[in-house]
Amino acid sequence: MKPVGTAPPIAPARRRPSVRALRTGLTALLAALLTALLTALLAPAAPAVAATERASAAAKPDLPGNTPNPTGGRDYFIDATNGRDNAPGTSPRNAWRSLAKANATTFRPGDRILLKTGEQWHDQQLWPKGSGSAGKPITISAYGDPRARKPYIATNGKVPSPFRADGTKNPDTVGLTGAIVLRNQQHFEINNVELSNDDDFATDITTGRYVRDGIMVSINADLLPAGADSIMDHFRISDVYVHDLDGPSNWQRIHYGGVNFQVFGSRNYKEYGTGGYYFKDVRIEDNTFMKVELHAVQFAFNWFGADGASSGQYDESGKFHEGWEQLWVRTRDLYSRDVYIGHNYAESVGQGAIQLANTKNMTVEYNEVNGFLERYGSVSVALYLWAGADSVMQYNEVYGGPYNEFDGTPWDLEYTNFNVTYQFNYSHDNPAGWMSYMGNSSNSVARYNLSVNDNGVLVKNMLSTNYSPTYFVNNTFVYDGAELDYFHDETFLSTVYFLNNIFYNTSTAKSTPWYRRTGALRNAVFSNNDFYEASGTPSSQEPADRRKLRADPKFVGDPAKYPTGLGVKQVRTAAAHFKLRDDSPLIDAGRYNPRLGTEDFLGTHIYYGAAPDLGIAESPIGEKVDNPVDDDPIEEEGDDRVNLALGKPVTASSTHPGAGGTLTADKLTDGDRATRWAAADDASYPITLDVGFGADTTFDEVYLDEYTDSGTNPRVRSFELQRWDAGTGAWVTFASRSDGIGHDLSVTGFGSVTTSRLRVALTGQLPTEVYTPTMTEIAVYRTA
CATH class of the missing domain: 2.60.120.260 (Galactose-binding domain-like)
Structure with missing residues (x-):
């Protein structure tokens, strides 16, 4: 058994680059004091709460477990020091001691499982049985002194393997890999706990078959009884601190992370029913993730079998999709839905920080990612949705990514997405580039995003044709042309529109390298963009744009002094640095298109004056145009000559x-x-x-x-x-x-x-x- 107290000290709820040195010093001082104390007592104590968090604890609201149960259900208390498993568990004085006692209990709707603050449960996993009901969720939370450390479950890798000996997933154990586990259960709320799942904090696992999660919520289709509900409803995960989840740095066809929702089935998707096997009404918010593998949040990836040629499908336009592209999630209505993921902080993530899949009606906002792809031997990106629909990613901030030839970007317009929008996001200092772009999607839009020093490839790896054109509108790109690999590294295979964007190259030595392959931009339509080269020399590869500008945008702030360290709650403050001055030549230089939406990054209406402005912020100068009409569609641009062969046999x-x-x-x-x-x-x-x-x-x-x-x-x-x-x-x-x-x-x-x-x-x-x-x-x- 790992001695109590060997886990890393609890981190502040949010760490910022601007205060890192100060907090490192405080952490070192606390560590030294703790080491002396541990040596003297020969009995390790629990890590101390950081001074900054302890000082602010008095201002926090009381813990849920210190207040009456609002649902009328029964409360069960667990105290690792003073509890007794032969006690009834229904009061703090008669608390249970171990998580095993809760694991052996089937809870009823409205019940609460309350862990005492300041206590730790090592080498244990929490898997309560039962489900809540509408309006009466089962709650896992905390009670006790709100100034003390969150109740801490340190599972230390003591979870079953999800694999059989031959490497295939084991239906009996897959999904049982979390510090907290829910399988085929619903109506749960989890908050105010701390979790880790690493058997050796000092050593990173690089090989082997290990899967470890913080919170693992799964639908196991193979274990659902005949006629059972396959739709798991209502989950709330908040104020959870997850750290030190370790796993191998190679792809092993299974995902794991700080909070992980997955759907498992060992057979081909065609052997399961339609219109089920998904999660709904989920909120994951206000959580902190530090040094986790593979992801901070992984939501709803569907692991039904989709291998072999027979698993592919033709869509309504005759386009063929391999099974792994998961068009079948759409055609069989297996989307999870009504999901909110917001206000989470992730630092030092092994693979992609927030990986989302197979979900519609999703909002992902105000998440901050500080370092990703730090311990993974393959490709991924920081925040993206795969095979999803009708969803928006907005007001997120990503920085500190790696250099990676493939992917490695903050964002990704992935395979088989329908009506997915990236807007109002701020990424900076990601050397792999800005946006990965795979294809086989419909109505993908990236608008009013700010990219600063995402040097690498701005729009990366277009590998497939699309159902309908993709739109990149009113984005602001500030980059160093001497560090930039390319604007685009492959070949756009379908029509892509670039409208009202600012391309600002800060290099005085090298103009923008726009492509590496001849014909790379032949399906890209550029209109009303600003191509600014600090060198004063236009690029020889500059795209054709009949309404282009080559003017200094005249931002209100110095592009070289772009804001960092403000935190994602201040993402609009950071964006305001790149507003246009009132004398900017880019005001009213744009072109309206419905894909612009209704407001800019700063919440200003679109648009004022004779036309929209270029870039991420509209200047409220001139008359407000309440109901703009697209009377000059960019879609109608191109060769207006008559093609005499069009439609001929x-x-x-x-x-x-x-x-x-x-x-x-x-x-x-x-x-x-x-x-x-x-x-x-x-x-x-x-x-x-x-x-x-x-x-x-x-x-x-x-x-x-x-x-x-x-x-x-x-x-x-x-x-x-x-x-x-x-x-x-x-x-x-x-x-x-x-x-x-x-x-x-x-x-x-x-x-x-x-x-x-x-x-x-x-x-x-x-x-x-x-x-x-x-x-x-x-x-x-x-x-x-």
Whole structure:
């Protein structure tokens, strides 16, 4: 058994960089005094409460356990020093001693399990049985002296393994890995406790199969009796301090963290019912997490099996989703819902601090993350939602991330999200970049966010096409171009709009590197953005923007002296540093779009004057526009010429049978570069693509575009353009190239051609490529 008192001292509820040195000194002084005392007494004492917290304790409201039970349920008290397990437990004088006594009890709705402040329970886990009911939750909380340390459960890694010997998850033990455990239980409230779950605070686990949580709440579909409720309702977790959760730094296909909600099922998702297996009405707020693995908060990841080709699905547009993308959570209505996660502080997190999944109607706000991905050998981000819907992340602050080539950013527009918005967030000093961006999502919006010195990649790793365009609007980016890797590191495969943003490069030596791949921004539409280079030299890669500015924004504060250490409650104060001065050229320089929403970062109405301002803050100058109308849609920008091939039938000599039959030649003339045709793997050259106009058509330009992504390069080396000669009944070549197609190739210089049919004959493949060609578009224009 670990001796009482060997856990780290309790941390203040919130630590700030600006006072770290002072508190380090106080901690060192307290540690020295405690060490002397421990040595003298030879009996370790409980760690002392930090002086700053003790001084403020008198101002705190009384503990729930010191007041009458508002539900009329029965109260049960637990005292690790003076309690007795043969006592009734129903009063402080007749308290139980061990958590095992509570674990053996089935509690009724309205009951409270009350732990005495200043007490510690080592090598124990709390798993009370029973569930509450509507209006009568079961409560786990504290009683005693509110000035004393929170009751402390130090489980010390004494939890069962969730794995069988072969590494698969064990349905009997999965989810039983917390200092506090709830399994297939609902209507619970947990507050005013301290938790840890580490067998050796001095050594980090790097290998092995260990899973340890602070609070573990699970739905175990395999253990639900037939006909049992699979929807777990009403959870409140607040004023909980979780520290020192240790686990390996490698991915082992299971999540764990300070507060962890998960859904488990050992079989394929198709073997379970629909419209269930989720959590609802959950609030996780005002908690503190220090040095935890993998996450501070992990909410609702669904671990039904989704492996193998049969687990994939085609969506309504014909897009195929691998099973791991979890489109099935949407189609089977397995979303958790009505969730609030707010006002939590996380410091020194092993992987992603706040990982959320499979949830809709979620608000995540005023959370502060100070250091993430500190002890993990793979990728993640600080705060994000995976396979979710109808949710917003706002007023969060993230800093202190790592440098990481893949992900590593504060935020992430992840796979299979529908109607997810990131707004009013402040990130700074994250060397991996600003936003990861995966795809297969619909109506993703990032607006009025502030990024300072998120040097790395600002918008990172677009790996898939989307259902609908993504919008990045009215964000302010302040970065060092000499430290920035790129604005974008891959290739946008679907339309992305960048509107009313400020790109402020502080480097006087290097202009902004906008991309590393040719054609990376071809699906990005920029309008009304400010591209400011402190060097005075525009970047040679600067995106096309017909309404661009290159002006100094004239922020009210010095960008080099951006605020830090204010705390997330003051996130608007930090943002106000980047308001525009009244003489800024960016006032009224923007463009309205409904994705701007209704207010800016500071709560100011959108918009005043002739047009919205650029960046995160609207200046209330000019007449207020109460009900703006988008009379100049950015969505209608682009090539306004008539594409003579649009919607025309196409015949291919070879078509790939994969992707559920969606790689057909008609995609080449549908006007959508997010769709594509592909030749079969065994196609022989020439591979021909014949466009039928239906009548003689005159043109002087042919546009061709190949498909690429992070693993797909251009493949065509040579091609010919041919017209159908009805008089001779033969194809006649009028143009040819031997230097490839790639992206956005316009073939001209052949004069005017009149024909009823056009053939694109792919005659050769690049020697570096193994697979046959795949293309997104053939367009035909008459420019003369």
